[in-house]
Amino acid sequence: MVSTEGLVPITRSFLASYYDNYPFSPLSSDVSRLTDQIFAMATTDLLKDSPPTQGESLLVQEAERQPPHKVDENMWKNREQIEEILFMLEPTHWPRAQQSTVEDAELVSLLGRLQENFKSTLSTLESFQAKNSEFVFNTVMTYMPQDFRGTIIRQQRDRSERNKQAAIDALISSGGSIRDKYALLWEQQMERRRQLAELGSATGVYKTLMKYLVGVPEVLMDFIRQINDDQGPMEEQRQRYGPPLYSLTKMAHSIRLLLSLLWGRLETSKLQKNQVVILEEAADVYTSEFQRFIKFIGEVFTNSPFFITAEDAGTLSIRKDDDYKEISVPAGSAHEVSLTVESVNSYIAWDFSLVQGKLNVQDIGFSVECTNLSGEKTLILPYQRYEANQGNFCTCVPGNYKLIWDNSYSSFFKKVLRYKVDCIPPVVDSVSID
Structure with missing residues (x-):
C-alpha cells in the first residue's frame, strides 16, 4: 500500500x-x-x-x-x-x-x-x-497551474486533437481504407505515449515545460x-x-x-x-x-x-506558486523581459498589474515585439497603457520575443510592477495509459 x-x-x-x-x-x-x-x-x-x-x-x-x-x-x-x-x-x-x-x-x-x-x-x-x-x-x-498556463495547456491539447482529427479526415477524403485509418490512429496514439514518457523523464523540450508544472x-x-x-x-x-x-x-x-x-x-x-x-x-x-x-x-x-x-x-510538501516577480520601474525608464522561442506554435503569456501606492498612479505602457532569426523586428502587440493586463499569443516564427513595460512618459513617478511571464512550448497532448 x-x-x-x-x-x-x-x-x-x-x-x-x-x-x-x-x-x-x-x-x-x-x-x-x-x-x-x-x-x-x-x-x-x-x-x-x-x-x-x-x-x-x-x-x-x-x-x-x-x-x-x-x-x-x-x-x-x-x-x-x-x-x-x-x-x-x-x-x-x-x-x-x-x-x-x-x-x-x-x-x-x-x-x-x-x-x-x-x-x-x-x-x-x-x-x-x-x-x-x-x-x-x-x-x-x-x-497543473490553475491560472492562465493551465488554460493554455488545455488549448494546446484541444488544437493538437483537432489537428489529429483533420489528418484522419484528410486520409479518408483522399480514398484511404479503414486499415489505413486505423494505422494512422495507432501512430497518433503512440505519439501521445512517447510524449507522456518524455514528460515523465523531462527530456528535450520537456525540460522547459517542467517548470510550469507548479x-x-x-x-x-x-x-x-x-x-x-x-x-x-x-x-x-x-x-x-x-x-x-x-x-x-x-x-x-x-x-x-x-x-x-x-x-x-x-x-x-x-x-x-x-x-x-x-x-x-x-x-x-x-x-x-x-x-x-x-x-x-x-x-x-x-x-x-x-x-x-x-x-x-495538498497534504504533500509542494512549493508555492511564487513565480510572480515584483519590480520598481523608475520614472523615465522601462523594464524588458526577453524570451527565446525555438518552436513555432509556442504560447507566450503574461499577467501583470501595478501595485498602487499612496498617489494611486494608474497605468504603465506595455508592448511586445519579436526579432526573428534573420534579425528582422516585428511589433506583435502595439504600445498601450494599462493598469493591469493578462493575455497570450501563439508564436508564428522562432526568435527572440521582448515584452516591454514602459514608464518613460512619466517624469516623476516610479511604477511598482507585479508580473509573471511564461513561454509554453507546444508539447502537451492527450495522455495515454494502458
Missing part, C-alpha cells in the same frame, strides 16, 4: 490489491467455441475449392496471429474490425449478382439486426475511449515515467484483464474473415443455412460479451488509483 508518511509511485502489488476487488466474470464458453468454428469454416470449407486472393490471405494471417499484448492496442484492433464488418453489412456492399438472394426478407432482417448490434458496440467502444482519455487528461490537469509531486512524474513500461504497474492490468480481451480480439478477426470470404464467393454460390446460423450466433455472442467487457473495464478505470488526487497532493 501507499506509505502514510509520503506518497510513492503506484506499484504492481498496489494495483493487484485494487484489482482483487474487481474480478471479471469469465467470458461465455461460446466465445472460444464459435471462434474456432467460424475460423474453421472460413479456412477449410470456403477456401477448399476456391484459393484465397492476396487480400484474403492477409486476413487469414491476421486472424491466425496472436493479439497484441497492450490493452489499448486491442481496443483499437476491435474497433477496426467492427468498422470493417459494418462496411460489409451495408446493403450497398452486398455482391450485385446475388441481389435476388440477399433480398430474401428473412436474411435482410437478420443482416439488419446484426448491423445494429455492431453499430451499438462501436458506439460503446468509442464512448469508452473518449471518456477514458478525458478522465486521464483531467486527472493530470489537477496538478506543485506536481516528484512521485507523480516518477509514475508517469514508468506507467507504460513492459514490466511497469500497468502490466498487472494486462495480466488480469488481458486474456478475455485477447479472446474477443481474436473472435472479431474471425468474424470479419468469415464475412469477407462469404461475400467474396456469393458470385458463384449461395449462402448456406449453416453459414447464416453460425454467423448470427457468433455476432450475437461477440457484441454482447464485448459490450459487457467494455462496461466492466470502464468502471475499473474510472475508480483506479492511477494517479494521486489533488486532495492527496
